[in-house]
Each structure stands twice: as C-alpha cells, then as structure tokens.
Amino acid sequence: MKTINLIQFGLGGVGRAVVQRVLAARDEFEWRYGLQLIYTAISDSRSAAIDLDGFSHAQLQAMVEAKTAGGFLDDTEFGYQSHDLTAIVDIAGTDETIVIDVTATDKTSDALLLALQRGYGAALANKKPLTGPFSLFRQLTSTGRLRYESTVGAGVPVIATLRESILASFDPVQRIQGCFSGTLGFLTTGLEEGKDFSELVAKARTLGYTEPDPRDDLGGMDVARKALILARTLGWPLELSQIPVESLFPPEMATGSVDDFMAGLPTLDEPYRLRVAAAQEQRKTLRYVASLAAGQAEVGLQEVARASALGQLRGSDNLAAFHTSVYNQTPLVLQGRGAGVHGTAAGVLADIVALAD
Amino acid sequence: MKTINLIQFGLGGVGRAVVQRVLAARDEFEWRYGLQLIYTAISDSRSAAIDLDGFSHAQLQAMVEAKTAGGFLDDTEFGYQSHDLTAIVDIAGTDETIVIDVTATDKTSDALLLALQRGYGAALANKKPLTGPFSLFRQLTSTGRLRYESTVGAGVPVIATLRESILASFDPVQRIQGCFSGTLGFLTTGLEEGKDFSELVAKARTLGYTEPDPRDDLGGMDVARKALILARTLGWPLELSQIPVESLFPPEMATGSVDDFMAGLPTLDEPYRLRVAAAQEQRKTLRYVASLAAGQAEVGLQEVARASALGQLRGSDNLAAFHTSVYNQTPLVLQGRGAGVHGTAAGVLADIVALAD
Structure with a gap:
C-alpha cells in the first residue's frame, strides 16, 4: 500500500482538530483511496516531534492531550527542542509528502517553498504566507500543489x-x-436586533468568539487577508497595503490595555445605534463585507439590502456571493459555518x- | 502542444452553449493549461459529423447555426446519416479524449462505457445514464473519469x-x-405571492420555463432523477422506483392533450390556495423539495419555515442545503441559477x- 507522509506545522485548536480528523x-x-496516511513530523510554536516510521495512534493522541493541557511537544517523550521548519521538511519528507500549515505565523514560507520544490503537496489554513508579497503568493501557488481552502470561509468551499x-x-x-468573519457576523446581527455594541463585544469575548484582544477581530485585518487571497486567486496582483480596511473602533482606542479598550466601548454604542437606524430606514442592514470588483478589494461595514443574501445572513455563518457573467x-451564493x-x-x-488523490 | 479530443453527443440548447463556450x-x-481542445465528432438526434483532424471554428459555428435554425447535422456539408454512438467513440477517440453527453436520452450508456473502458473521460449533463439501474451507475462512475456536475443544480457546484x-x-x-427545479421554484414563489396555480403554469409555459408539455415538469420525475443522483453519490444503492414522487397534478390529468390539461388547471387553484394559506398560518411556505436522509430519498411539496434557507429562496434559483456533522x-447552503x-x-x-487537468 502506498504511504503518504504528513508533516504538520502547528498543534493549536485547528491543528489538534486536523490530527483527530485524520486519525478518525x-x-x-x-x-477508499488505497493510501495510508502517516505523520512523520509535527511542530508546535516551541518544539517538534519527528519519527520517520510514522507516529502511532496512541502517540498522536498523547501529543494532542499534552497540547490541550497547555503543554508543548517537548514536554512529551516524543518531542525535542528544535524549531527549524526547513530542517523538518528536509528530514521528514519523502517522495509522497504533504505539509500541513495550521499555524498563524509568516515564518513557514521557506519551509513551504522547500516542500514544493521537492515536489511535495501543501495544505494551508494559515493565511500569512499567502498574504505577504504577491511574488511569494505566485511562487507558492504556481505549482498547483499548494491548496488553501480553509483560509477563506473555513470548510465552506469558497476557494x-x-x-x-x-x-x-x-x-x-x-x-x-x-x-x-463569524465574530463580526455575530456583532452585526446583534446590532440589527437592537443590542448595544459594547454588550455584544463583551459577550463575543466571553463566548470565545474573539481573540483574547478583541481588537484583533474588530480591526478587520483578518477579513482583509481573506479578501486579498480571493483577489489573488482571481489573478489580481494586489498587496495587503492596497486594501482599504475599516476598523470598527477609532484609532485612539488602538493603544492601551484590553481592559481600557473594553471600558471605553460604551462610547461607541450611540454612534452604532444611529448607523443601524439610518440603514433600517432604507430597509437595509449593516454587514462587515469584503468587496472585490474591477481589480480592487475593500473591507468594511456596508449597508446591504435586508432582502439580499448578505442581509439575510444570520449569526456567525460565513457567506460568499459571486456575481459573474453566468x-x-x-x-x-455559498453559506455555512465559517468559524x-x-x-x-x-x-x-x-x-x-485532493492532493493525495 | 498536447491535444484533447472532444466527442459531443447532443447539439440542442445546452449542446450549442457548450460548443460556444469551448470556442470562446x-x-x-x-x-492556461497548455492543452488544445479540438472537436473530432458531434452528433445530434439524427446524424453525426466526424473529422479526425478536428473541426475548425467556422465549421463548428456553421453546425451551431444549422441546428439553431431547426436543421440537423446531415443538412450541413459535414454531417452524414449515422447515429451509432459507439462507432463514433471507436472512430473519433484517441488517447486523450473526453466524451460530452448533453443529450436527454438513455441511449448513450454503451458508448459512454466504451469510452471509459478506453481510458477516456466523460462529462455528462444527461441524467438518464446515471438514473438507470444502480449497477450501471457504479460501472459508469467507478473509474473516477466520469463527471456529472451539471446533472444537479446546473453550474451550481452541488456535486x-x-x-x-x-x-x-x-x-x-x-x-x-x-x-x-427552476420551473417549480417559479411556481411555488408565485403561489406564496397569492397568484393562481393555473395562471402561473400558463405563464411559465409562455416564458419557456416548462417543457412543451408542462406535465413533464409538474410530475416531479426530473427532480426525482436529481435526488437519485445525489443519493447514489452518497453511496446509497437506490433505484428510481424507490423514490416517492409527489406530482403537482392528479393522476386523472396525466392523460389527454396538453390543451385539455391546461384547460383543466383552474380546478387546482382553490386546493393550492388552501394549502398555501395553511402553511402561512404557521409562518411556513411551500417548496418543491428533494429530501435525502437515512438512506432514503423523496420528492414533493413541503411546508418549510419561511425563515429557513429554502423558505427564503426566490424565483427560479436552485438551492442545496447539506446538514452534516460539521x-x-x-x-x-449553495444557491444560484439552476436553470x-x-x-x-x-x-x-x-x-x-477537471478531466483535462
């Protein structure tokens, strides 16, 4: 039976879910495919584990458990303190290898390029390598062996x-x-229902819908990266800096502690209430939208018709609407759980x- | 440059649109792919045209024009009176061949099986070969070289x-x-707006949304075939006869002329009006739905919540909603022009x- 080696960068929430799904x-x-999937290497943010024969089910479970408990791979018997991703690809790769990047850093690009140069496949949930310089995007995607479905809309097959x-x-x-953004979907649906902006952000944070610092979501950069990936998939040679991004908080709230930020949020309640009311007078509602047209992308709060696909979207579901010649x-329209x-x-x-097949 | 031979069965509306899109x-x-697409054979319901060197742009345009004007291929200088599809595959196929079935008959199966046996690819918009015996579906799809995206939801990527x-x-x-069914979507949306069933059927017929005999749409068999293809794609070994199908007209109206049928339609207006009203009392609306669950499929008019994806669907758009573990x-949800x-x-x-790549 043919074997496919998996090398995985990242063992956070998504990384652990990938390991669990592969095991299951x-x-x-x-x-189904006559192919055996084995993990020969896994890295976290501090360390790595390598076994050229492939880790057993029990070993992989132990790694997942160690990470879930807040530990690192080098706390386990399998891990060692190294974090040179290029060396890991060099050591743990064989003819049939897929590198999985489920980190959130821009430090994986060299290792990904080496993997592609060796003829390996790559599967990315990590947006960072694809949202650096356009030339890097081209280099990474030109072989056709790098796939990145989960970078936009999670499992919803937008790409x-x-x-x-x-x-x-x-x-x-x-x-x-x-x-x-599931988080911003939750917020805009809540605003539409008449809730206060400050209350919604606090609730989203409590529910774990936001990053520890909610400004990471409210600033819109994550959505901008997704818009950039879509634009580049269309062949548009855009850079991240060329995408106008509307932040949901004013610049003066960008500095200071998270507690200060949360304490200052009620000052935004009234402006958002007025903006929602103005939209509703025209049978519209607010959505945080990525828009791509005529070679340009932009990201921000938009008034959309309540009867449109975007206006009917509820809660944290993601949605993509493609207007084409056909x-x-x-x-x-594609719609579904995006968070x-x-x-x-x-x-x-x-x-x-898809890469293995 | 590598060449891919196209052999196309069918030159009706869809078939002509395929030729036009390939030419464009x-x-x-x-x-993009370093591949040259050439047509070596095209058949219509009466005749065929074969040129092993590939037809020119002008020749293909002439065939499309002849058919658009109501003629047949054997009216042109390229066609000859033969309609043995298996022989066409035998003569016009080479190593790299894709057979396109855009007919609406069940007479293409043998030719498709021969093509697959030779290692060719096949692209079907024709539902009939896939909705015969389950064993034939398995034979056709087991190689992985037969694709059938357009059989369900047209271009919306349901499959x-x-x-x-x-x-x-x-x-x-x-x-x-x-x-x-775009046609039945048009009808159920119209019913929801308070229009009469008879008036809606007459209008759909005038607009060309229905087959010449609207019973072909209202009977539901076309939707049942789509449900069967989805069920079989899931691996369920169902037969068409095992799918309960609700017809939108009573059995006594199944015989007789189209004119008689149209004249009898107003007798159905009141029953449909009552059914719509009953649904609306529960904040529901009627949709003609294909349902698949627990190894079974059924097709018919359903009361769905107005706030659901199906309830929000308007006009002739198609929609598929997948409920899964994730x-x-x-x-x-996928939604878009299905007609x-x-x-x-x-x-x-x-x-x-996808086949050529």
Missing part, C-alpha cells in the same frame, strides 16, 4: 468554487461580496484528499 | 461540494434538502477542465 478517517481513507467552478468554466467574475441576475476549528479542519482534510 | 475559451485554455468538500473531509451527511446547527443553458454549459466546461 484513516481506515476509511485506506479503503474551490471560485477556482474549479467559476474560473474553470471561463465565467468572468464581475464582483464578489462576502462575510468572512450568475448575472442573482449571484452564486470554529471543525469547519477549518474539514477544509484542510479535503485539501489533503 | 479555447485560447485561454491553451494559455463537487458533496464529493470534494463533504465526502472528502469524511464529514458524515445527515440530511440533504434541495430545490432543484454543519450541524445551520446547513452548508437555463448557460449555467449547465458552464458546469460541463468545469468538468472538462
């Missing part, structure tokens, strides 16, 4: 639909609109299968 | 999402619900690209 799917995978349905059928794209009267580790991990697994 | 995309296709996102990520499917609170030759032709082209 292994037998069916062998039966696959764009590449393999719309672009593959030579259907010219006129406009893409999307809501790509989909000219109503857009092609949470399971959707993202499912998208990574779909990429692994 | 040819240059970009060569540039690709099911196969390459959901099944590929080993995400168990609990339930699929879909609206897969998409458990809200479904993964018309252009969406279908786009789906066929995406299949050709």
Whole structure:
C-alpha cells in the first residue's frame, strides 16, 4: 500500500482538530483511496516531534492531550527542542509528502517553498504566507500543489468554487461580496436586533468568539487577508497595503490595555445605534463585507439590502456571493459555518484528499 | 502542444452553449493549461459529423447555426446519416479524449462505457445514464473519469461540494434538502405571492420555463432523477422506483392533450390556495423539495419555515442545503441559477477542465 507522509506545522485548536480528523478517517481513507496516511513530523510554536516510521495512534493522541493541557511537544517523550521548519521538511519528507500549515505565523514560507520544490503537496489554513508579497503568493501557488481552502470561509468551499467552478468554466467574475468573519457576523446581527455594541463585544469575548484582544477581530485585518487571497486567486496582483480596511473602533482606542479598550466601548454604542437606524430606514442592514470588483478589494461595514443574501445572513455563518457573467441576475451564493476549528479542519482534510488523490 | 479530443453527443440548447463556450475559451485554455481542445465528432438526434483532424471554428459555428435554425447535422456539408454512438467513440477517440453527453436520452450508456473502458473521460449533463439501474451507475462512475456536475443544480457546484468538500473531509451527511427545479421554484414563489396555480403554469409555459408539455415538469420525475443522483453519490444503492414522487397534478390529468390539461388547471387553484394559506398560518411556505436522509430519498411539496434557507429562496434559483456533522446547527447552503443553458454549459466546461487537468 502506498504511504503518504504528513508533516504538520502547528498543534493549536485547528491543528489538534486536523490530527483527530485524520486519525478518525484513516481506515476509511485506506479503503477508499488505497493510501495510508502517516505523520512523520509535527511542530508546535516551541518544539517538534519527528519519527520517520510514522507516529502511532496512541502517540498522536498523547501529543494532542499534552497540547490541550497547555503543554508543548517537548514536554512529551516524543518531542525535542528544535524549531527549524526547513530542517523538518528536509528530514521528514519523502517522495509522497504533504505539509500541513495550521499555524498563524509568516515564518513557514521557506519551509513551504522547500516542500514544493521537492515536489511535495501543501495544505494551508494559515493565511500569512499567502498574504505577504504577491511574488511569494505566485511562487507558492504556481505549482498547483499548494491548496488553501480553509483560509477563506473555513470548510465552506469558497476557494474551490471560485477556482474549479467559476474560473474553470471561463465565467468572468464581475464582483464578489462576502462575510468572512463569524465574530463580526455575530456583532452585526446583534446590532440589527437592537443590542448595544459594547454588550455584544463583551459577550463575543466571553463566548470565545474573539481573540483574547478583541481588537484583533474588530480591526478587520483578518477579513482583509481573506479578501486579498480571493483577489489573488482571481489573478489580481494586489498587496495587503492596497486594501482599504475599516476598523470598527477609532484609532485612539488602538493603544492601551484590553481592559481600557473594553471600558471605553460604551462610547461607541450611540454612534452604532444611529448607523443601524439610518440603514433600517432604507430597509437595509449593516454587514462587515469584503468587496472585490474591477481589480480592487475593500473591507468594511456596508449597508446591504435586508432582502439580499448578505442581509439575510444570520449569526456567525460565513457567506460568499459571486456575481459573474453566468450568475448575472442573482449571484452564486455559498453559506455555512465559517468559524470554529471543525469547519477549518474539514477544509484542510479535503485539501489533503485532493492532493493525495 | 498536447491535444484533447472532444466527442459531443447532443447539439440542442445546452449542446450549442457548450460548443460556444469551448470556442470562446479555447485560447485561454491553451494559455492556461497548455492543452488544445479540438472537436473530432458531434452528433445530434439524427446524424453525426466526424473529422479526425478536428473541426475548425467556422465549421463548428456553421453546425451551431444549422441546428439553431431547426436543421440537423446531415443538412450541413459535414454531417452524414449515422447515429451509432459507439462507432463514433471507436472512430473519433484517441488517447486523450473526453466524451460530452448533453443529450436527454438513455441511449448513450454503451458508448459512454466504451469510452471509459478506453481510458477516456466523460462529462455528462444527461441524467438518464446515471438514473438507470444502480449497477450501471457504479460501472459508469467507478473509474473516477466520469463527471456529472451539471446533472444537479446546473453550474451550481452541488456535486463537487458533496464529493470534494463533504465526502472528502469524511464529514458524515445527515440530511440533504434541495430545490432543484427552476420551473417549480417559479411556481411555488408565485403561489406564496397569492397568484393562481393555473395562471402561473400558463405563464411559465409562455416564458419557456416548462417543457412543451408542462406535465413533464409538474410530475416531479426530473427532480426525482436529481435526488437519485445525489443519493447514489452518497453511496446509497437506490433505484428510481424507490423514490416517492409527489406530482403537482392528479393522476386523472396525466392523460389527454396538453390543451385539455391546461384547460383543466383552474380546478387546482382553490386546493393550492388552501394549502398555501395553511402553511402561512404557521409562518411556513411551500417548496418543491428533494429530501435525502437515512438512506432514503423523496420528492414533493413541503411546508418549510419561511425563515429557513429554502423558505427564503426566490424565483427560479436552485438551492442545496447539506446538514452534516460539521454543519450541524445551520446547513452548508449553495444557491444560484439552476436553470437555463448557460449555467449547465458552464458546469460541463468545469468538468472538462477537471478531466483535462
């Protein structure tokens, strides 16, 4: 039976979900594709574990448990203190290898380039390598062996639909609109229901919908990176700095502690209430939207018709609406759970299968 | 440059749109994939045209024009009176060949099986070969070289999402619900707006939304075939006869002329009005739904919540909602133009690209 080596960078929430899904799917995978998936290397932010024969189910479980408990791989018997990702690819790769990048750093690019140069595949949930210079995006994606479904819309097949349905059928794209943040979806739906902005941010933070510092979500940069990945997938040579991004808080709140930020939020309640009311007078509602048209992308709060696909979106679901030559009267719409580790991990697994197949 | 031979069965509305899209995309296709697409054979319902060197742009345009004017291929200088599809595959195929089936008959199966046996690819918009005996479906699809995106939801990537996102990520499917008839979508949206059933059917017929005999749409068999293809894609060994299908007219109206049928339609207005009113009392609305769950499929008029994805669907758009282990609170939803030759032709082209790539 043919073996496919997996080398995984990152063992956070998404990383652990990917390991769990691979373990759960292994037998069916062998039966369906005649391919055996083995992990020869895993790294976390501090250390790594390598076994060229492949880690056992029990060993992988032990690593996941150690990480879940807040530890690191070098706390386990398998790990050692090294974090040279390029060396890991060099050591743990074979002919049939897929590198999985589920980190959130821009430090993986060299290792990914080495993997692609060796003929390996790569599956990314990490947006950073794809949102650096355009030339790096081109280098990474030109082989066709790097897939990145989970970077936009988690498991909702936004990238696959764009590449393999719309672009593959030579259907010219006129406009893409999307809501790509579950957190900001939760906020805008709450605003529509009349809730206060400060209360919604506090609740989202308590529920774990936001990063520890909610400004990381409210600033919009994560959505901007997704818009950039879509734009570049369309072939547009944009840079991140060329995308106008509307932050949901004023610049003077960007510095200072998280506690100060949270304490200052009620000052924004009234301005948002007025903005929501103005939209509602025109049968519209506010959504945090990534818009792509005519070679340009922008990201920010938009008034959208309540009856539109974006206006009907509820809660933390993600949505992409493609306006094309074929989909000219109503857009092609994809919608579903865009947040949470399971959707993202499912998208990574779909990429692994596509690369292995 | 590598050449890919296209053999196309069918030159009706969809078939002509496929030829036009291939001609329009040819240059970009060569540039993008380094592959040259040539047509070596085309058949219509009476005759065929074969040229092993590949037809020129002008020749293909002439065939499309002849058919658009109501003629047949054997009216042109290229056609000859033969309609043995297996012989056409035998003569016009080479190492790199894709057979395109855009007919609506069950007479293409033998030729498709021969093509697959030779190692060719096949792209189907024709549902009939896939909705015969389950054993034939297995034979046709087991090689992985037969694609059928356009059979369900036209260009909306329902099949690709099911196969390459959901099944590929080993995400168990609990339930699929879909609206897969633009015609019946037009009718149910109209009923919701208070219009009479008879008036809506007459209008749909005038607009060309229905087959010449509207009973072909109202009977639900076309939707049942789509449900069967989805069920079989899930691996369920169902037969068409095992799918309960609700017809939108009573059995006594199944015989007789189209004119008699149209004249009898007003007798159905009051029953439908009552049914719509009963649904609306519960904040629901009627949709013609294909439902798949627990190994079973059924097709018919359902009361769905107005606030659900199906309830919010408008007009002739198609929709598929996948309820899975990952998409458990809200479904993964795909929505877009499901009717018309252009969406279908786009789906066929995406299949050709996937097979060629």
